[in-house]
Amino acid sequence: MVLLETKSLTKYFGDTHAVDRVHFSVAHGELLALIGSNGAGKTSLVNLISGLLRPDSGTILFQGADVTTMPVHDRIRAGIARSFQLVTVFDQLDTLDNVALAIFCREGKTRRLLSLASSDHAVRNEAFEILREFGLEAKASQPAGGLSQGERKLLDIALAYALRPKLLFLDEPTSGVSTREKAPIMNIVTSIVRSGKISAVIVEHDMDVVFRYSDRIVVMHEGAILADGTPDEIRRNEQVTTTLLGTSPSQ
Amino acid sequence: MLDSPGVLGHVAPVDVLLVHLLNALLYASVLFLIAGGLSLIYGVMRIVNLAHGNLYAVGAYSTAWAVGRMLGGGQPSLMLYLLLPVGAVTAAALGAILEPTLLRPLYKRAEEYQLLITFGLLLILEDLLRFIWGPYPLSASSLFEALGSLSIGESVYPAYNLVVIVVGGIAAVALWALIYKTKFGVILRATSQNMRMASALGVNVNRVYMEAFTLGCFMAGLAGAIIVPQQGAVLGMGVDALILAFVVVVIGGLGSLEGALLGALMVGIVREFGIAFFPEVELAVLYFMAAVVLLIRPAGLFGHA
Amino acid sequence: MNPIPALPKRALLSAIPIAVILFFLPLLIAPYQVTLLAYGLIFAIAALGFNLLLGYTGLLSFGHSAYFGMGAYAVAFIVKYFNITSMEVFLLGGILASGAIAALFGFLCVRYTRIYFGILTLALSQVLWSLAFKFYWVTGGTDGLRVPTPSLLGVANPEREEKMIFLAHRYYYYVLVIFLVAASAMWVIVHSPFGKALQAIRDNETRAEFVGVQVWRYRWIAFLVSGIYAGLAGTLWVPLNGLTTPDILHWTFSGKIVFFTVLGGFQTFMGPIIGGVVYNYLETYAVGHTVYWQMVLGVVLVLLVLVLPAGIAGTAGRLLLRLRRAT
Numbered sequence: 001m002v003l004l005e006t007k008s009l010t011k012y013f014g015d016t017h018a019v020d021r022v023h024f025s026v027a028h029g030e031l032l033a034l035i036g037s038n039g040a041g042k043t044s045l046v047n048l049i050s051g052l053l054r055p056d057s058g059t060i061l062f063q064g065a066d067v068t069t070m071p072v073h074d075r076i077r078a079g080i081a082r083s084f085q086l087v088t089v090f091d092q093l094d095t096l097d098n099v100a101l102a103i104f105c106r107e108g109k110t111r112r113l114l115s116l117a118s119s120d121h122a123v124r125n126e127a128f129e130i131l132r133e134f135g136l137e138a139k140a141s142q143p144a145g146g147l148s149q150g151e152r153k154l155l156d157i158a159l160a161y162a163l164r165p166k167l168l169f170l171d172e173p174t175s176g177v178s179t180r181e182k183a184p185i186m187n188i189v190t191s192i193v194r195s196g197k198i199s200a201v202i203v204e205h206d207m208d209v210v211f212r213y214s215d216r217i218v219v220m221h222e223g224a225i226l227a228d229g230t231p232d233e234i235r236r237n238e239q240v241t242t243t244l245l246g247t248s249p250s251q
Numbered sequence: 252m253l254d255s256p257g258v259l260g261h262v263a264p265v266d267v268l269l270v271h272l273l274n275a276l277l278y279a280s281v282l283f284l285i286a287g288g289l290s291l292i293y294g295v296m297r298i299v300n301l302a303h304g305n306l307y308a309v310g311a312y313s314t315a316w317a318v319g320r321m322l323g324g325g326q327p328s329l330m331l332y333l334l335l336p337v338g339a340v341t342a343a344a345l346g347a348i349l350e351p352t353l354l355r356p357l358y359k360r361a362e363e364y365q366l367l368i369t370f371g372l373l374l375i376l377e378d379l380l381r382f383i384w385g386p387y388p389l390s391a392s393s394l395f396e397a398l399g400s401l402s403i404g405e406s407v408y409p410a411y412n413l414v415v416i417v418v419g420g421i422a423a424v425a426l427w428a429l430i431y432k433t434k435f436g437v438i439l440r441a442t443s444q445n446m447r448m449a450s451a452l453g454v455n456v457n458r459v460y461m462e463a464f465t466l467g468c469f470m471a472g473l474a475g476a477i478i479v480p481q482q483g484a485v486l487g488m489g490v491d492a493l494i495l496a497f498v499v500v501v502i503g504g505l506g507s508l509e510g511a512l513l514g515a516l517m518v519g520i521v522r523e524f525g526i527a528f529f530p531e532v533e534l535a536v537l538y539f540m541a542a543v544v545l546l547i548r549p550a551g552l553f554g555h556a
Numbered sequence: 557m558n559p560i561p562a563l564p565k566r567a568l569l570s571a572i573p574i575a576v577i578l579f580f581l582p583l584l585i586a587p588y589q590v591t592l593l594a595y596g597l598i599f600a601i602a603a604l605g606f607n608l609l610l611g612y613t614g615l616l617s618f619g620h621s622a623y624f625g626m627g628a629y630a631v632a633f634i635v636k637y638f639n640i641t642s643m644e645v646f647l648l649g650g651i652l653a654s655g656a657i658a659a660l661f662g663f664l665c666v667r668y669t670r671i672y673f674g675i676l677t678l679a680l681s682q683v684l685w686s687l688a689f690k691f692y693w694v695t696g697g698t699d700g701l702r703v704p705t706p707s708l709l710g711v712a713n714p715e716r717e718e719k720m721i722f723l724a725h726r727y728y729y730y731v732l733v734i735f736l737v738a739a740s741a742m743w744v745i746v747h748s749p750f751g752k753a754l755q756a757i758r759d760n761e762t763r764a765e766f767v768g769v770q771v772w773r774y775r776w777i778a779f780l781v782s783g784i785y786a787g788l789a790g791t792l793w794v795p796l797n798g799l800t801t802p803d804i805l806h807w808t809f810s811g812k813i814v815f816f817t818v819l820g821g822f823q824t825f826m827g828p829i830i831g832g833v834v835y836n837y838l839e840t841y842a843v844g845h846t847v848y849w850q851m852v853l854g855v856v857l858v859l860l861v862l863v864l865p866a867g868i869a870g871t872a873g874r875l876l877l878r879l880r881r882a883t
Contacts, residue, residue, distance in 0.1 A: 050766065076768045088763040090756045101756055104749040105768030113750045113781075114741070120749070159767055299671040301618075356862060362670050363616050367818060368861045370618070374811060374854030382848055490807060494682060497675045505671070 001064060003028050003199050004049065004080075004167055009058035011044055018044040020223035021058070026167060031193045032201045033210040036220035037244055042203045043085065045220070046169045050082040051075045062167070076105075079166035083156040083173065085203070091145030095136055098144050098155060099127040102162035127162070134158045134188055150181035154188065161192060168192070168200040174209055182206070186213050211235070219244065266404025271523050273403075277412045277481075279519030280419020281474045285492055286499035287426065287511040288470030294506035295443040295463035298354065298362075301369040304493030305376035306468045309345060310338030310475025311484040312380055315389040318480075322393060332394065335476045342472020343465045350464040355457065373490070381486055388485040395480035415477050422473065423512055430508065439463060443506070502544045578732055587724030592840060594728045594796055596833035597735040598789045603817045603828030604742045605785020611822040612746055613778045614758030615669065619677030620813045622661065622684045623783035625805035626654040627790025629688070632701035632800045643706040643730065646791055654787020655780060657684075662779030666772055669761075678807055685805040700801030703794045731792050738788065743825060745781065754778055786813070808850065812839075815853050818860055821867025830869050 004026040011019040019041045026032055034042045047053040049060055051072040060068045067075055090098050103123045104110045118124065131137045134154045139147055144155060153173060160168055173189060174182040190213055193200050204210050210217060210231075217234045219227040227233075227240045234240055289303050300306075317337040353372060357364050398410040430436040442449040442459045450456045474492075475484070499518050503510025521540060578597075582590045602624055609615045630653035631646045665676045688695045695701065705719060708730050745751050756764040757771050765771050794800050803809065812835070820831020843849050864871055 052762075052766075072765050073768050073770050076766070082766060084763065084766075088760045090759040090763065092759050093752065093755055097752055098756075101749070101752045101769075102767045104752065110749045110753040110769060110774070113745050113748050113777075115749070116744060116747050117749045117752050118747065156763075159763070163768060293671075299675070301674075353858065353862075360865075363610070363614070364861050364865065366616055366671065366674055367814070368858055370811065370814065371854040371857030371861065374850045374857065376854075378848040378851035378854070382851070490682075494675070494679050497679060501672070 002026065003063060005061045006045075006049065007059045007061070009045070009048060009060065010056050011048055011053060012056050017041075017223040019048060019055070022220075022223070022225055024218065024225065026199050026201060027216075028199060029193065029197045030199050030215045031190060031213060032199070033214035033217045034201055034203045034220065035205070035207075035210055035217060035244070036226070039222075040220040041223040042220050043171060044223075046082065046171055046201070046203060050080055050169055073105075076163055076165070079164075080169070081160040081163040081165035081167070082169035083153075083160045083171060085171040085175065087149070087152045087156050087176070089144045089147075089152055089155045089159065092143055094141050095144050095147065095155060096124065096127050096131060096140040099130050099158055099162050100124060102159045103127055106163050130158055130162050133192075134161075135184065150177045150185070153177055153181075154185060157185070157189070166198055168198055170200060170202045172203055172205065174204065174206055182209060189213070264404065266406045269403050270406050270408055271527055272520075273408060273412060273416065275516075275519040275523035276416045276419075277519075278522060279515040280416050280422075281478045282495060282499050282518055283419055283512050283515035284422055284470045284474035284477075286496040286503070286515055287423075287508055288467035288474075289496050290500055290503070290506055290508060290511045291426075291470070292464055292467035294508075295439055296354075296460050298365050299369070299505070300354075300372075300464075300467075301366060301493065302372040302376055302489075303467070303471055304491070304496065305373055305380070305489035306342040306345065306471040307475040307492045308380055308484065308489035309376065310342045310472030311479040311488065312338075312384055312389055312475070313341040313472075314338035314476040315391040315479045315484045316384065318391040318394060319389070335394075336473070338476025338479070339469050339473035342475070343469035346468025347461060347465045350461045351457075354464070355460070373493075377486070377489065380489075384484075386486060388483045389479075390483040391480045392483065393480075409481075411480060415481065418473075418477050422470070426470075426508060435462070498540070502540065575736055579729075582725060582728055587720050590724035590728050591720070591796065592836060593833070594724075594731045595793070595840075596836035597731055598792045598796070599813075599816060599832030599836050600829040601735055601738050601792070601832075602786045602789035602813055603820065603832040604739060605782045605789070606813050606817050607822050607828040608742065608746065608754070608778055608785070609782045610817060611824075611827075612751060612758060613754045613775060615666070615775065615779075616674050616814070617665075617677040617779075617782075618674050618807065618810050618814065619661070619679075619681030620782070620786050621805050621807065621809035622677075622681035623654040623658050623786035624790035624793070624809065624813070625681075625684065625688070625800075625802075626657045627651070627787030628794045628800040628804055629695065629701070630654070630787075631791055631794045632696075632703055635703050636701055641704055641706045642710070643708050643795065644710075646706055646795070647788070650787050650791030651784055654790065655784045658780050658783020658787070659776075662776045662783065666775040666779055678810065681805060681810055682807055685802055685807070688802040688805050695802065698801060700799050702799050704798075706795050727796065731796075734788070734792065738785065739829065742785070746825060750774070750777070811853070815857055818857065819867055821869035821871070821873075823866060824869045824873060827867050827869035831867065834868065 002025045004024075006022055006024045009019055009022045009024065010017065022041075022045060024045065034045070036042050044053065048055050051070065055068065058068070059066055062075075062078055062080060065078065067078060067080075070078070090101070093101070097117070100117065100123050101110075103126055104117070104120075107123070109120070109123070128137060128140060131140055134157070136151060136154055136158065139151060144152065147155060153176070157170060157173060160170070170189065174185055177185065186209055189200060189202065192198065202214070214231060217227075217229065217231055218225060219234065219240050221243060226243065227237050229237070285303070285307050289299065292303070293299055314335055314337050317334045321334060349372065353368055354365065357368060395409065395411045398414065400407045400409045401413070402408075430439060438449070438454055438459055441452075442454060442456060446456055449459075495518065499511060499514035501514075502517055503512070503514030517540070578593075581593065602620070606617065606620050609617055627650035630649040634640050634645060634649050661677070661680045664680065665673055668676060689697065692698075705722060705727070708726055746754075753764065753769045753774055756767065756769060757774060761771055790804065816831040816835035817828045818831070819835055820829065821827025839849070842852065846852065860867065866874060
């Protein structure tokens with residue numbers, strides 16, 4: 001059984017099909033890259049699956065269950081999490097508190113008004129461990145607003161990861177980040193996928209990143225899926241290369 | 252005018268109905284100007300001036316004062332009606348001063364600060380009006396009475412009210428023409444839709460902001476100026492107007508002039524017939540309307556989310 | 557908004573000397589001054605509640621007079637209709653009444669943010685004010701309703717001539733204890749997982765939602781707590797004032813709450829407390845000097861926003877930090 005499956009998923013914005021009857025699936029434990037030109041519908045697809053948008057028609061099945069109309073926090077409970085293209089973290093909270101909050105939410109502890117967040121050692125330790133996995137442990141007690149752009153990207157991903165999802169959507173995880181910061185981000189993402197046995201879908205424009213790290217590539221164009229296959233298959237796909245890539249990508 | 256409170260089966264004679272309708276239009280005219288100004292400013296600048304109602308009050312007070320000065324006890328001549336724009340111009344001038352000094356420094360900061368500073372402005376203007384003109388109402392009723400009344404069927408209706416309705420109608424048309432038929436209007440719309448793009452295309456955004464703000468204040472001041480002969484200028488009229496303008500804008504959508512027009516008409520009609528039939532619940536009916544619209548269409552009937 | 561450096565936990569132990577001072581003050585100053593301080597502490601409670609919404613959740617309400625007023629009128633109604641003058645009953649009634657209204661108004665308001673939220677809160681509190689005005693046979697209209705000195709913990713109120721002493725002594729300590737409990741509770745709340753969730757909502761609503769925070773629901777809870785604090789303040793205020801009138805439901809009173817919270821500094825925990833206390837002294841001493849008190853408030857608010865957005869506490873905190881760095 002696949003982890004996630006969409007059937008005929010459709011979303012219009014006015015007259016345009018942002019997402020046009022898309023059949024999309026993600027298997028267990030795979031790193032999938034979602035690529036396509038601007039306006040192809042990649043982010044809209046992610047928004048539909050993560051719950052930011054409601055589809056006009058079609059269904060989304062996650063582990064067999066229909067989540068099409070599920071509210072966001074229920075989807076997160078079910079195991080879908082995401083990061084955002086425009087980095088969003090909680091600037092005025094400490095870096096550790098950012099991650100700790102995600103864990104509190106996961107554990108259902110955010111209803112607690114009358115106990116101190118800092119006295120929950122289990123949560124704080126786990127948050128610190130996650131920061132360590134992401135290389136951010138030195139910044140634990142700094143407000144997140146003071147981190148560098150690359151660190152904020154990592155924190156954004158860490159927030160999603162702290163929810164212990166089964167499916168992680170990362171919207172352009174390496175955009176706006178210097179070239180030497182890209183590799184560490186992708187290494188962390190790959191190690192999360194391998195060791196945690198979770199699946200990740202990354203929306204990406206950097207073809208180097210895409211072809212180096214992904215298990216499978218899905219190409220979107222004008223709201224529909226153009227191609228779906230391994231990096232080799234996609235590289236050899238003439239339709240894809242002419243439509244999107246221009247010349248063959250660098251090795 | 253009405254004999255018994257509204258009960259199903261009560262048939263009002265046509266002229267009474269017409270009088271109510273005219274009252275509703277009167278109210279709607281004034282509300283459209285105020286709410287339209289508020290909406291225009293928000294549409295272009297994305298700010299809400301909490302002191303907007305006070306600019307309406309400034310318009311009312313300054314017009315009443317000007318009329319009172321020129322009158323000096325004599326009979327109003329036609330010339331005095333030309334003083335009506337005094338209120339609008341005063342409010343506009345005030346707006347032109349306020350925008351660059353109080354609002355512009357805050358565009359880059361969090362929205363709470365804009366609300367806080369315009370709230371501070373509201374407090375200042377409330378007391379400034381009292382400081383300048385005292386705690387007692389100011390009247391320009393001679394202008395109102397001088398026009399006499401018309402007979403509508405068996406009812407009698409003040410002619411001045413028709414002037415207000417006409418002015419409101421002209422303002423709506425003039426505004427529409429300004430926004431959709433002039434170059435200034437194109438620039439306004441461009442800036443409101445995409446400020447950065449407009450700026451990149453060479454539009455002086457600061458100047459457009461100031462012009463939009465001044466125009467919005469002009470409208471509020473005009474509303475105060477034309478209504479003051481009918482109801483006088485009292486302390487507290489500013490905040491009452493703000494809340495009503497908000498109800499209009501909730502119904503019509505913040506940023507939409509068509510919405511302000513429609514909302515003003517709806518509020519005018521509901522209020523007028525509400526008062527006629529159920530005087531006590533007037534305010535509640537309006538808030539109920541606003542609440543219903545907010546629940547169904549949070550952005551208003553014409554608003555952009 | 558620049559993050560104000562958080563006070564280290566040790567600084568919180570400085571709260572103990574302050575509490576001690578507050579306890580011993582009545583022995584050192586005149587009874588009238590003590591009652592002034594009591595008013596200040598009451599405003600501080602209202603400000604703490606208000607700031608849960610503003611500073612920690614990012615919602616600016618212009619209608620908090622509604623909950624303060626509900627607390628006050630609940631007390632007045634308990635006296636008028638049930639002839640009870642027990643402070644504990646007052647507290648229970650005030651909290652329930654203000655909580656109920658806050659729950660209702662909050663439900664209507666928290667679906668919106670920023671401007672719509674602000675004006676909606678203003679409009680709703682004006683509805684309450686106009687009701688208090690219109691139904692004058694119930695609320696006493698502009699004359700208001702009188703409230704006698706209540707019994708505290710079952711001990712009855714003293715004779716008339718001892719009233720000032722009573723207020724400056726037993727009632728002051730009653731208020732002080734409640735203030736300390738309320739302030740401590742609020743401190744825990746803002747440092748709790750719930751408090752962190754609120755701050756996340758403030759910092760980035762969408763991200764908070766996608767971390768699993770149910771934004772609307774948490775805003776509503778914050779609104780409820782905030783309203784109860786304002787109602788608690790109103791409840792404590794009436795016996796001190798002896799009288800409640802529709803004025804405290806009017807938007808101008810909401811404006812005062814906004815003002816003194818911003819004055820003290822809405823980005824820190826202590827700010828609202830300082831603002832509430834300082835404002836009370838300002839108002840008491842300045843109102844006598846000018847009728848145009850509202851204009852003074854407006855001018856100061858404008859200046860605060862333009863020049864000192866961090867308020868008293870925030871600015872003091874920054875200065876302290878600079879001093880520490882320099883030495």
